[in-house]
Amino acid sequence: MSLLAEAAESAAAARAGFRAFVAERVAPHADEFDRAQAIPDDVLADAAARGYFGAVLPESVGGGGMDMVTLGELHEEIGRGCSSLRSLLTVHTMVATTVRRRASREARDRWLPALAAGTARGSFCLTEPDAGSDIESVTCAATPSGADYLLDGTKKWVTGGQIADLLLVFARAPAGLTGFLVPADAPGVGRTPVHIVLGTRASMLAEIRFTSCRVPASARVGAEGSGRMVATAALDLGRFSVATGCVGILQACLDASVAHTARRAQGGALLRDHQLVRRMISRMVTDVQGARALCLQAARLKDDGDPATLEATWIAKYFASTAAMRAAGDAVQLHGAVGCADGHPVNRYFRDAKVMEIIEGSSQIQELTIAEHAYQSAEPGRARG
Ligand SMILES: Cc1cc2nc3c(=O)[nH]c(=O)nc-3n(C[C@H](O)[C@H](O)[C@H](O)COP(=O)(O)OP(=O)(O)OC[C@H]3O[C@@H](n4cnc5c(N)ncnc54)[C@H](O)[C@@H]3O)c2cc1C
Numbered sequence: 273m274s275l276l277a278e279a280a281e282s283a284a285a286a287r288a289g290f291r292a293f294v295a296e297r298v299a300p301h302a303d304e305f306d307r308a309q310a311i312p313d314d315v316l317a318d319a320a321a322r323g324y325f326g327a328v329l330p331e332s333v334g335g336g337g338m339d340m341v342t343l344g345e346l347h348e349e350i351g352r353g354c355s356s357l358r359s360l361l362t363v364h365t366m367v368a369t370t371v372r373r374r375a376s377r378e379a380r381d382r383w384l385p386a387l388a389a390g391t392a393r394g395s396f397c398l399t400e401p402d403a404g405s406d407i408e409s410v411t412c413a414a415t416p417s418g419a420d421y422l423l424d425g426t427k428k429w430v431t432g433g434q435i436a437d438l439l440l441v442f443a444r445a446p447a448g449l450t451g452f453l454v455p456a457d458a459p460g461v462g463r464t465p466v467h468i469v470l471g472t473r474a475s476m477l478a479e480i481r482f483t484s485c486r487v488p489a490s491a492r493v494g495a496e497g498s499g500r501m502v503a504t505a506a507l508d509l510g511r512f513s514v515a516t517g518c519v520g521i522l523q524a525c526l527d528a529s530v531a532h533t534a535r536r537a538q539g540g541a542l543l544r545d546h547q548l549v550r551r552m553i554s555r556m557v558t559d560v561q562g563a564r565a566l567c568l569q570a571a572r573l574k575d576d577g578d579p580a581t582l583e584a585t586w587i588a589k590y591f592a593s594t595a596a597m598r599a600a601g602d603a604v605q606l607h608g609a610v611g612c613a614d615g616h617p618v619n620r621y622f623r624d625a626k627v628m629e630i631i632e633g634s635s636q637i638q639e640l641t642i643a644e645h646a647y648q649s650a651e652p653g654r655a656r657g
Pocket residue numbers: 363395396397398399403404405406428429430431432469471472477627630631632633634635636637640
């Protein structure tokens with residue numbers, strides 16, 4: 273067998289494994305998770321045992337050494353089953369990758385094996401009550417105290433914050449925004465669960481308060497003042513994961529809509545035989561393929577280490593999240609009243625898809641960024657507007 277054929281066979285086997293996990297452990301139970309506002313421990317443990325938490329970490333620390341094309345397929349499949357579980361994997365992967373790339377040796381030795389095994393779970397703490405899209409508004413303070421720092425402030429909407437072991441916290445140090453790794457059980461850390469979110473209800477959000485929380489200098493991620501760069505790299509990976517998760521939502525909407533319209537009859541004909549219904553289905557088919565292709569392009573650029581992946585990821589996330597929202601709206605429409613019922617999957621897809629237009633850079637921030645890039649490409653010397 274040629275090397276290419278072997279690679280294709282192992283990629284197909286990996287994808288079959290992701291599908292089997294989602295079909296057995298995730299999709300049939302996702303509405304229960306949503307209602308309970310939690311993913312059960314045994315499902316998280318199963319995902320960890322399959323290597324999904326440490327997927328992209330190197331094999332030398334117990335990770336899977338997964339490339340970005342395969343990670344995209346994993347997060348698409350999980351996103352097809354349950355956006356909340358995909359969100360937990362997203363933030364964990366952002367934190368684990370940041371630790372690998374930028375943390376001190378001490379922090380890497382302490383955290384990487386557990387992050388790879390999924391026995392320690394990571395959460396990403398950037399947003400604050402008064403700091404959302406504008407990262408420069410962060411007010412959480414990192415005040416030097418001897419060889420340490422004292423963290424003070426509040427982080428809001430922290431995905432996985434209820435169950436996290438390790439927090440990647442962005443705070444303002446004397447030289448500017450800086451990332452810190454903080455054990456979630458450190459003195460001075462208080463968490464309050466955040467319930468009743470519109471979508472991704474099972475992603476176990478928390479508000480996290482830091483009160484004179486003492487962390488050593490070795491907890492700092494990179495140099496003081498490098499926080500924007502650290503956050504940007506992590507958010508690029510998160511954005512890619514969310515984009516692929518949106519492809520999963522699109523596929524789920526398409527599958528549910530095809531199945532429903534092929535069995536429901538109104539006006540003397542199956543819904544699928546009405547032309548207006550076919551228009552919605554054809555738009556979903558086109559959107560899912562377009563979004564998947566954009567994600568694949570971003571993944572390949574990441575695997576090649578090409579900086580053009582940043583722009584490609586913005587575009588993929590913008591297209592996939594807006595298309596997922598459109599498809600989810602059409603899926604509810606095609607299901608009629610049953611699609612509005614509590615516990616019906618398309619109801620959940622609709623609520624989850626809306627969240628995707630807000631997290632990891634809202635649609636408006638993406639529009640500003642993508643348009644700015646277009647102007648910069650046309651006039652390379654142009655200062656950012
Ligand atoms: C379910 C969920 C999970 C989350 N998980 C995390 C997490 O794990 N970690 C974390 O740090 N954060 C998390 N967040 C927070 C998320 O990143 C923010 O909600 C997001 O950055 C937007 O910030 P905001 O909600 O404060 O909205 P704002 O920034 O106040 O924006 C409100 C509206 O104004 C628009 N807007 C803002 N600026 C501009 C502009 N310049 N031009 C035009 N329009 C603009 C936005 O697009 C949006 O529509 C989560 C949020 C949700 C809902």
